[in-house]
Amino acid sequence: MNHIFFVTLKLLFERKRQTIVAIIGVSIGVGAFIAMASLMNGFQKYFIEQALDLNAHVTLKIKDEPDKERILRKVYGEGVSFSIFGAKPKELKDKIIDYKFLIKKFEKDPNIIGIAPHLTGQGIVRYGTVDKSATLVGIDPTLERRASVIDKFISNKKLDVLISDRDSIIIGKLLARDLGIDEMGKKVIITTPNGITHLFKVVDFFDSGITMLDQTRIYMNLKTLQTIFNKPNEVNEIIFRVKNVYQANEIAEKIKNETGYYTESWQKAFRNFLQLFKIQNYITYMIVFAILIVSAFGIFNIIMMTVLEKKRDIAILKALGYENKDIIRIFVFHGVTIGFLGALFGCLLGYGIQEFLASVNVSVEGLVRTKGFALDRDPLYFIYGVLFAFVFSTFAAFYPSYKASKLNPIDIFRSSA
Amino acid sequence: MSIVIQLRDISKKIRDETILKNINLSISKGEFISIIGPSGSGKSSLLYILGLLDIPSSGEVYVEGEKIEFTESSKIAHFRNLKFGFVFQFHYLIAEFSLLENVMVPMVKAGISREDAKEKAALLLQKLGLGGKEKRKPFQISGGEQQRVAIARALANDPILIIADEPTGNLDSKNTAIVMDIFCKLHMEGKTVIMVTHEIELTERTERIVKMLDGKIIEDLELSKKKC
Numbered sequence: 001m002n003h004i005f006f007v008t009l010k011l012l013f014e015r016k017r018q019t020i021v022a023i024i025g026v027s028i029g030v031g032a033f034i035a036m037a038s039l040m041n042g043f044q045k046y047f048i049e050q051a052l053d054l055n056a057h058v059t060l061k062i063k064d065e066p067d068k069e070r071i072l073r074k075v076y077g078e079g080v081s082f083s084i085f086g087a088k089p090k091e092l093k094d095k096i097i098d099y100k101f102l103i104k105k106f107e108k109d110p111n112i113i114g115i116a117p118h119l120t121g122q123g124i125v126r127y128g129t130v131d132k133s134a135t136l137v138g139i140d141p142t143l144e145r146r147a148s149v150i151d152k153f154i155s156n157k158k159l160d161v162l163i164s165d166r167d168s169i170i171i172g173k174l175l176a177r178d179l180g181i182d183e184m185g186k187k188v189i190i191t192t193p194n195g196i197t198h199l200f201k202v203v204d205f206f207d208s209g210i211t212m213l214d215q216t217r218i219y220m221n222l223k224t225l226q227t228i229f230n231k232p233n234e235v236n237e238i239i240f241r242v243k244n245v246y247q248a249n250e251i252a253e254k255i256k257n258e259t260g261y262y263t264e265s266w267q268k269a270f271r272n273f274l275q276l277f278k279i280q281n282y283i284t285y286m287i288v289f290a291i292l293i294v295s296a297f298g299i300f301n302i303i304m305m306t307v308l309e310k311k312r313d314i315a316i317l318k319a320l321g322y323e324n325k326d327i328i329r330i331f332v333f334h335g336v337t338i339g340f341l342g343a344l345f346g347c348l349l350g351y352g353i354q355e356f357l358a359s360v361n362v363s364v365e366g367l368v369r370t371k372g373f374a375l376d377r378d379p380l381y382f383i384y385g386v387l388f389a390f391v392f393s394t395f396a397a398f399y400p401s402y403k404a405s406k407l408n409p410i411d412i413f414r415s416s417a
Numbered sequence: 418m419s420i421v422i423q424l425r426d427i428s429k430k431i432r433d434e435t436i437l438k439n440i441n442l443s444i445s446k447g448e449f450i451s452i453i454g455p456s457g458s459g460k461s462s463l464l465y466i467l468g469l470l471d472i473p474s475s476g477e478v479y480v481e482g483e484k485i486e487f488t489e490s491s492k493i494a495h496f497r498n499l500k501f502g503f504v505f506q507f508h509y510l511i512a513e514f515s516l517l518e519n520v521m522v523p524m525v526k527a528g529i530s531r532e533d534a535k536e537k538a539a540l541l542l543q544k545l546g547l548g549g550k551e552k553r554k555p556f557q558i559s560g561g562e563q564q565r566v567a568i569a570r571a572l573a574n575d576p577i578l579i580i581a582d583e584p585t586g587n588l589d590s591k592n593t594a595i596v597m598d599i600f601c602k603l604h605m606e607g608k609t610v611i612m613v614t615h616e617i618e619l620t621e622r623t624e625r626i627v628k629m630l631d632g633k634i635i636e637d638l639e640l641s642k643k644k645c
Contacts, residue, residue: 002525002528003526006522008523008533010511010514010518011513015512210560312509313509314511316505318470318494318497320497320570321496322494322526324490410465413465413470414584
């Protein structure tokens, strides 16, 4: 292989301009891949982590699924098709029966590490002259801690105040901002759908980073919400924290089967987002794939041009005893070296972009809120980048190399004479 | 004297045209042979078969008594690398390589370490009057010097046979004389040299002249051995 390295490296380094252009092409492809993968996956992982920390892994709730056709089917049988127009929604059976028993029952399940009851409902919150709609969540702070990592998102860690002061609330940071509340201790009025108004004191802020939650959610004591909703001892949701988040689907199914209530795993709850991320990933990888294809064509062109320009040299190499396989190896090694150097510089470029993005102090507010970009700096992206560059450059180099090996030296000598 | 290369009943057809017809030729060790003939007589085609660069349509080729199987491409490449040295009308030096590196090319293929190849290439260039110019690129030297580098490259692996196709075809009279002197010197050192040329005066320095016409050897003249 000494002769292969000898010839290839000379050709590569003596044709600097072409080599550098090809290396830059690959570097941009690899760098872009690393940067985009860490940015996209960073955002997605951040969203999922926040959502998982804050939301239940499995939620048991009331879901009224009225079978409008049930009665008609009973009368006319299964074979008849019909459509129903103008059916009025019936009153929801908004209550989990004997929730304390259910909590006790599932507490024993080794796959479940925490269970907490919720009573949720809508309300209007008023501060001064500003009204905003809000999702009111009544919680038992002690149980809530075991079923979620709510403490992590409470700005001043005053979750326990909800126990000692039943007229206190913890309000989403963006909701507070929209209402014009910038400090704790402010009083707000909450009006429930049944017309009851109640005065609450804001004792802390809730800052999950997920815009849709921070903009709508208010936490208060379960008992208080039960009182103002006039639903004593009622809950409409039980949340479960499970040991293995990826088993949430199976556990949800099991709970559903055992209780008869509707259950929802986090995957199901965030199905739309997960689907969106999937599409986002496809788009990302398609863009990166396109970049890598373009750089592979760059390598292909450069090696093809080299082969065409070096026909005489290939002929003389063959006359000097170089075999077809040597010629293939020389030009494939040519491509692989470009791929390797491109990958190396691409990794540096990717790392540089990551560093730059990490240093950018910009408030991102969209689906999630972060200070700066949420990056996933997994070393795997570098390995994938190098692998892609290697595979693409080898494939790009192979055809021109094969063509070079098939050149007949006599044709070249005769055409030169 | 032992036979270096032997052609038995060699014919070569390209499409419908037979360019070599039943050629029989034996070349002994240490001979200095010129092959002459008009354009299209088959000189170069014969040389390419002698150098195992081309495959005959029929007939057999023996190198040092061993029959060449043209299907064994690796073995043939090995022969070309170690046993033959080629010099063409155009030098075919690799433009990106220095003179030293051009001479090293066949040596590294033969498995010689780069350090040894460098040393040997430098000696060969020195011997051919190119000492001190090792690091230059081919475009930085004259045509005559380029052809001398090509001869140095042909000698790199100490071949048994030097095959030269119109080696002076592109040179002026002064450089032609220099190149012919080198071939003579190599011949005196015991190398076998086959040279295709159309310059009759050059054949006077060889000891055997093979004349070709229409793909056939029409005359094989043994001359006295004092010329060089």
